[in-house]
Amino acid sequence: MTQDPFLSRLELARSGARTLANAPTVRKNAALESVALAIESHSPELVEANARDLENGRVNGIGDGLLDRLRLDADRLRGLAQAVREIIVLPDPVGEIVRGSTLANGIRINQVRVPFGVVGAIYEARPNVTVDIAALALKSGNGAVLRGGSAAEQSNRALVALIQRAVSEAGLSGDAIQTIDDFGRDGAGRLMRARGYVDVLIPRGSAGLISTVVQESTVPVIETGSGIVHVFVDATADETMAVDIVRNSKTHRPSVCNAAETLLVHRDAAARMLPAISRALLERDVVLQGDDRSRTLVREIGEAGDDLWATEHHALEMGVRIVDSLDDAIAHIDRYSTRHTESIVTQDYANAERFLAEVDSAVVMVNASTRFTDGGEFGFGAEVGISTQKLHARGPMGLPELTSTKWLVRGSGQVR
Amino acid sequence: MTQDPFLSRLELARSGARTLANAPTVRKNAALESVALAIESHSPELVEANARDLENGRVNGIGDGLLDRLRLDADRLRGLAQAVREIIVLPDPVGEIVRGSTLANGIRINQVRVPFGVVGAIYEARPNVTVDIAALALKSGNGAVLRGGSAAEQSNRALVALIQRAVSEAGLSGDAIQTIDDFGRDGAGRLMRARGYVDVLIPRGSAGLISTVVQESTVPVIETGSGIVHVFVDATADETMAVDIVRNSKTHRPSVCNAAETLLVHRDAAARMLPAISRALLERDVVLQGDDRSRTLVREIGEAGDDLWATEHHALEMGVRIVDSLDDAIAHIDRYSTRHTESIVTQDYANAERFLAEVDSAVVMVNASTRFTDGGEFGFGAEVGISTQKLHARGPMGLPELTSTKWLVRGSGQVR
Structure with a gap:
């Protein structure tokens, strides 16, 4: 001794x-x-x-x-x-x-x-x-x-x-x-x-x-917890589903690690859906910042700061970016994600499967709120934490x- | 980039x-x-x-x-x-x-x-x-x-x-x-x-x-590889089995991590078995060092150096110690083992199960050579290494x- x-x-x-x-x-x-x-x-x-x-x-x-x-x-x-x-x-x-x-x-x-x-x-x-x-x-x-x-x-x-x-x-x-x-x-x-x-x-x-x-x-x-979490609204996304999932992912409990920080929207869906999604977020007092293309579509979106994409807000703030393709969405995620949770909203089978296969995060979702990354929701019954590393344990x-x-x-x- | x-x-x-x-x-x-x-x-x-x-x-x-x-x-x-x-x-x-x-x-x-x-x-x-x-x-x-x-x-x-x-x-x-x-x-x-x-x-x-x-x-x-590996010959051990397992564990390939470094013998088995075990080891040119009790039984056993029990020899050298009980054997192992592999030789069911439950090593054996701690022997087919840590992977x-x-x-x- x-x-x-x-x-x-x-x-x-x-x-x-x-x-x-x-x-x-x-x-x-x-x-x-x-x-x-x-x-x-x-x-x-x-x-x-x-x-x-x-x-x-x-x-x-x-x-x-x-x-x-x-x-x-x-x-x-x-x-x-x-x-x-x-x-x-x-x-x-x-x-x-x-x-x-x-x-x-x-x-x-x-x-x-x-x-x-x-x-x-x-x-x-x-x-x-x-x-x-x-x-x-x-x-x-x-x-x-x-x-x-x-x-x-x-x-x-x-x-x-x-x-x-x-x-x-x-x-x-x-x-x-x-x-x-x-x-x-x-x-x-x-x-x-x-x-x-x-x-x-x-x-x-x-x-x-x-x-x-x-x-x-x-x-x-x-290593647990840090979450720069993305939702990607694909070209074929159902509008109601996109609104629900983005709103829930951002506003259900903004202070926790599985809350979304960044909204990526496919350019072919932007004109059709970004106004409705933004409205739903603004109604819940979410402050939006975005790239130039998103700002021309929705005037309430403010200018993106330098480190926006790398910031975990823990608050009612969200970054918005319009991307040209699934590849661009995956590349953005690969660059800025803390590899906690990402979700795609899509009706396209091949894109859903590609997103699941190619996004390298602890939890990758199709058509579901990022708030489901949780030990209780997964049926584990107890909250030890959410691992964002790859060794030993990953995810809830x-x-x-x-x-x-x-x-x-x-x-x-x-x-x- | x-x-x-x-x-x-x-x-x-x-x-x-x-x-x-x-x-x-x-x-x-x-x-x-x-x-x-x-x-x-x-x-x-x-x-x-x-x-x-x-x-x-x-x-x-x-x-x-x-x-x-x-x-x-x-x-x-x-x-x-x-x-x-x-x-x-x-x-x-x-x-x-x-x-x-x-x-x-x-x-x-x-x-x-x-x-x-x-x-x-x-x-x-x-x-x-x-x-x-x-x-x-x-x-x-x-x-x-x-x-x-x-x-x-x-x-x-x-x-x-x-x-x-x-x-x-x-x-x-x-x-x-x-x-x-x-x-x-x-x-x-x-x-x-x-x-x-x-x-x-x-x-x-x-x-x-x-x-x-x-x-x-x-x-x-x-973390891989380091192995201060013990064989414990219990009071009820079968003599032939004890000789075979100790000899094989020590001499089959002394330079590798699953080779035994220390022999612990129950005091009630020592007079009966230590001479035969020692002879088998000496015949294979193993240099033995031990505690006073083992040296009074086998005169070829040299005096134990200060750091003997904490040394991984990677060579034809072995430490020998007589212990009073299973508890003492487990306590010795707990103190000196690198938690790679330990084996008990016994005919006693309760002692076998206690050894398996209480020894905190990556691989714990009953009546088998420590040389079996190996990915190939376990049927994994490839040698990535043998983990001696507890996170992510343990053992082969x-x-x-x-x-x-x-x-x-x-x-x-x-x-x-």
């Missing part, structure tokens, strides 16, 4: 995680129910700890939007307990036999799902992420080392202490869940370099946070994406 | 890779056959280029072992062409539908295998790796950027030029395969930081090389491990 207090914390998470790794599903579920009950019964203390964060936030001049995301009240805590119970009913990925065969020499090999070990998470502001990640880690048999934003330090400390107690009361090791918020900024940096102590690191938050983790981490990272991540595999080899004395 | 000659090279690989990504299997196979034929028909030029590397190696005082691994002759080139043909007959992983379902709203979702895009490889000395990785990349629809050791620069340059020509002659883009050996040491460093240009980086070579890549790369890495990697996935979503106008 190390003397270093930071590494000791990580070792504690790992030794706690060992008790989870082979725990039967019923015991992990009992621990989760214990966590849900504890959140409900200790609601007043949690609200009080959160109040200290809110007060500090006001003193430090944090904006209203951020303060709202930081806030825990009795209602939100009930929601958090409910989210934990939704994880209880999900199938346990651990122990699933992924592949297996009997070799010619009689050796039987089985590839089975196992927990990673310890999952690290670096995230900002929202204390619900603390419960979210801890519960997903518990269900998948992993320990978790959590580094939340300093703005939520009191809330996160109270939540982690409560989770540790609840897990221990259910007979598993509460040590598996640890916070390193008390190590301050230095803690995040050390976590990124804790290869061998932490098996995978998941950043959740702003593009800046994610990029820092990707650049600096020696622990394997799963469910519990199986929080596991690794190992090969079990059963022989009867075979040698080579 | 960038003006930087290094990044231009990477962009060339990516644009070449695009022609492979959706190429039908028959065309990729034709390109591979074209490569195999070219290796055979240009054998004299390749031997000549290799002769220049051998000459430089002699001038620079490279050892005989390394010179032998560097050598290409007509026989070895025929073997290389044969290895390419073995990849032709493997199933194409691209396009495989991994999962799929129809959502309640009628949207159909399919998760399909797609190429990564561009695979980077950093490796040492052996020019056969150049052909190996290029052929595996071609079959899986990926481009490849290759950084071989400077010792093989002439051989690698000749091989890559030949591969590029052969792929182009078969009607695909030879640009997909690139070498960056001409950028010298700087090239390896830049490749590690080429996130966005290269999708995954696979180091193959010494532990030092792999550790450098893991520490410095911002491109996602698949086949062609599917050189792919990512994407989700195809087919709707009929659905919105949320």
Whole structure:
């Protein structure tokens, strides 16, 4: 055992995680129910700890939007307990036999799902992420080392202490869940370099946070979230469908990563459909910026700024561009997309199939709103995040994406 | 397009890779056959280029072992062409539908295998790796950027030029395969930081090389190869089986990563079996070092050095330790293993199952030689490497491990 207090914390998470790794599903579920009950019964203390964060936030001049995301009240805590119970009913990925065969020499090999070990998470502001990640880690048999934003330090400390107690009361090791918020900024940096102590690191938050983790981490990272998402309205698109899909993709929840940022319209559809699509967006207060061709068709479209196509607005703003062909649409996407989600609206079979085959994004759609890129919508039941990298997991991540595999080899004395 | 000659090279690989990504299997196979034929028909030029590397190696005082691994002759080139043909007959992983379902709203979702895009490889000395990785990349629809050791620069340059020509002659883009050996040491460093240009980086070579890549790369890495591999002879082990498995695990091919380095023996089996096991190893010229208890039983066992248990010998040397229990064996493995392969020799069902469940390595075996951790033995047919990390791939990697996935979503106008 190390003397270093930071590494000791990580070792504690790992030794706690060992008790989870082979725990039967019923015991992990009992621990989760214990966590849900504890959140409900200790609601007043949690609200009080959160109040200290809110007060500090006001003193430090944090904006209203951020303060709202930081806030825990009795209602939100009930929601958090409910989210934990939704994880209880999900199938346990651990122990699933992924592949297996009997070799010619009689050796039987089985590839089975196992927990990673310890999952690290670096995230900002929202204390619900603390419960979210801890519960997903518990269900998948992993320990978790959590580094939340300093703005939520009191809330996160109270939540982690409560989770540790609840897990221990259910007979598993509460040590598996640890916070390193008390190590301050230095803690995040050390976590990124804790290869061998932490098996995978998941950043959740702003593009800046994610990029820092990707650049600096020696622990394997799963990159999530950033979404410059495109909808392409093809020449043959049905007008009603195009209006519905563009409006829904942009305005249903503009602050999230699967909201569309850029509308591409085929030149042969532009005169026919861009006015109606623009009207539908303007009615929902979307600010439009576009290229010259789109601006001659719709005068409410403003001039495109230099970095428009590379900007994730997270807001009711949208870029509009008219393209000459499917190839031009794909080329635009290839240049500017963060490879999260793109959708084509078309009635043309060949174009639909080409778009699906040639666009290199985690999720590629035909005639559907980009808002469907979501673990819940895909039927995974839990939100680990949406991976925009190609290694290990791509697109919406469910519990199986929080596991690794190992090969079990059963022989009867075979040698080579 | 960038003006930087290094990044231009990477962009060339990516644009070449695009022609492979959706190429039908028959065309990729034709390109591979074209490569195999070219290796055979240009054998004299390749031997000549290799002769220049051998000459430089002699001038620079490279050892005989390394010179032998560097050598290409007509026989070895025929073997290389044969290895390419073995990849032709493997199933194409691209396009495989991994999962799929129809959502309640009628949207159909399919998760399909797609190429990564561009695979980077950093490796040492052996020019056969150049052909190996290029052929595996071609079959899986990926481009490849290759950084071989400077010792093989002439051989690698000749091989890559030949591969590029052969792929182009078969009607695909030879640009997909690139070498960056001409950028010298700087090239390896830049490749590690080429996130966005290269999708995954696979180091193959010494532990030092792999550790450098893991520490410095911002491109996602698949860590391969390092193997401190254990065989544990349990109290109930069958003596003949124990002798066979330990001997085979250690001596069948001591230089490779799945060769055993450490023998753990249960104290209740030690007096009965350690003398016979040691004799079998000594007969094969294995140098044994061990703890005090093993040395009192077998006087040929030398004193264990300080870092014995953490050393991968790659040679006919083995550490021997007597442990008091299965728990002690697992604890030793947990402390010293590189989590590659471990095997238990036992007749006890419960101990076998506990070892399989609790040892956290890529491959965990009962009553089998550790030498079976191998893509060929597992029936994968091709040697991409053996992953010792938990993200994306673990254990022997086949062609599917050189792919990512994407989700195809087919709707009929659905919105949320």
